[in-house]
Every structure is written in structure tokens, then in C-alpha cells.
Amino acid sequence: MQVKTPEQSKTVLTDMVLPGETNPLNNLFGGELLARMDRAASIAARRHSRRITVTASVNHVAFTKAVPLGSVVTVEAKVSRAFKTSMEVFIDVWIEDRESGEKTKANEAIYTFVAVDDIGHPVAVPQIKPETTLEKERFDAALRRKQLSLLLAGKIKPSDASELKALFK
Numbered sequence: 001m002q003v004k005t006p007e008q009s010k011t012v013l014t015d016m017v018l019p020g021e022t023n024p025l026n027n028l029f030g031g032e033l034l035a036r037m038d039r040a041a042s043i044a045a046r047r048h049s050r051r052i053t054v055t056a057s058v059n060h061v062a063f064t065k066a067v068p069l070g071s072v073v074t075v076e077a078k079v080s081r082a083f084k085t086s087m088e089v090f091i092d093v094w095i096e097d098r099e100s101g102e103k104t105k106a107n108e109a110i111y112t113f114v115a116v117d118d119i120g121h122p123v124a125v126p127q128i129k130p131e132t133t134l135e136k137e138r139f140d141a142a143l144r145r146k147q148l149s150l151l152l153a154g155k156i157k158p159s160d161a162s163e164l165k166a167l168f169k
């Protein structure tokens with residue numbers, strides 16, 4: 001089985017916030033950011049699997065900081081863990097100060113993608129070997145998040161969520 005690193009899937013999308021993409025407070029509309037994150041994450045999942053990939057779930061989104069009109073926004077996505085046919089993708093969103101160029105973390109999200117064949121059937125993906133400390137932390141917690149997502153979707157029973165149960169022991 002082929003093994004790849006998170007870095008090999010890294011996808012960076014940089015764009016501006018334009019009028020028409022904002023809410024009445026002139027900050028980036030949440031749905032617009034979700035779409036940008038979905039696009040970057042989908043490319044990261046495709047780079048990892050070299051397959052067609054579909055969004056299976058959005059596991060977590062934190063809109064921590066508003067993104068004002070005119071901001072330069074960088075969306076960075078990397079596969080954090082691969083399972084059999086699914087991949088967890090971690091997305092970090094940064095905004096850039098106009099004068100200093102300094103980047104501030106604005107949001108983050110975690111999406112799950114599934115690699116599929118031409119008729120939409122799930123297919124196996126390469127495994128992943130995390131390298132940095134952050135990649136290792138994200139890798140280690142990913143099984144717990146997968147079980148939580150499957151539990152919330154009604155796809156597994158609480159008794160099957162072994163990693164989640166271990167948290168409460």
C-alpha cells in the first residue's frame with residue numbers, strides 16, 4: 001500500500017473578499033467561506049488519492065474571526081489522515097494585514113472526503129504518514145473525530161465508538 005505525507009496534498013488558495021461576497025456587516029459571508037474551504041479541501045483530497053473525491057461530511061467549522069471586505073484570504077488544506085476510502089482534511093484560514101503582510105489565523109475547519117470511482121463507488125486511498133508535530137496531533141485525533149461524525153450521522157452505534165468511549169474512562 002502506497003504511503004504519502006500530508007505535505008504532498010497541501011493546497012493553498014489565495015483570494016480577495018469582494019463586494020457581493022459579504023454579509024450586511026461587510027464581512028465575508030459564512031457560506032462563501034465554506035465553499036472556498038470545500039474547494040481547497042477537495043483538491044487536497046484529490047492530490048492525496050488521485051481519484052474523484054466527494055464531500056462526505058463537514059465535521060467542524062469555527063468562524064473565530066470576521067473577515068472584512070477587501071481582505072486577502074488564504075485557505076490552506078491538507079489531508080490529516082486517510083482511512084480505507086475516506087480522508088480527513090484539515091483547513092486553516094489566514095488573513096493578511098495590508099501594510100505589514102503579517103498573517104493572522106481567522107478560521108479552521110475539518111471536512112471528510114471519500115474517493116470514488118467513475119460511478120460513485122468508494123475506492124481505497126493511500127495511507128498517510130504525518131511528519132510535523134501538528135500533523136501528528138491531527139492524525140492521532142482523527143479516528144475520534146471520524147467516530148463522532150459517524151455517530152452523529154447515525155452510521156454507527158455508541159457502543160462501536162471505542163475511541164470516544166476511551167475519552168470518558
Ligand SMILES: CC(C)(COP(=O)(O)OP(=O)(O)OC[C@H]1O[C@@H](n2cnc3c(N)ncnc32)[C@H](O)[C@@H]1OP(=O)(O)O)[C@@H](O)C(=O)NCCC(=O)NCCS
Pocket residue numbers: 054055056057082083084085086087112114116120122146149150153155
Ligand atoms: C460519501 C459517500 C460516497 C459514502 O457512501 P457510502 O455508501 O455511505 O459508503 P460507505 O458506507 O462505504 O462509506 C465510505 C467511507 O465514508 C465514510 N463516511 C461515510 N459517511 C461519513 C460521515 N458522515 N462522516 C465521516 N465519514 C463518513 C465511511 O466511514 C467510509 O470510510 P472508510 O472506508 O475510510 O472507513 C456517499 O454517501 C455519497 O456519494 N454522498 C454524496 C456526496 C456528495 O455528493 N457530496 C457533495 C455534497 S453537495
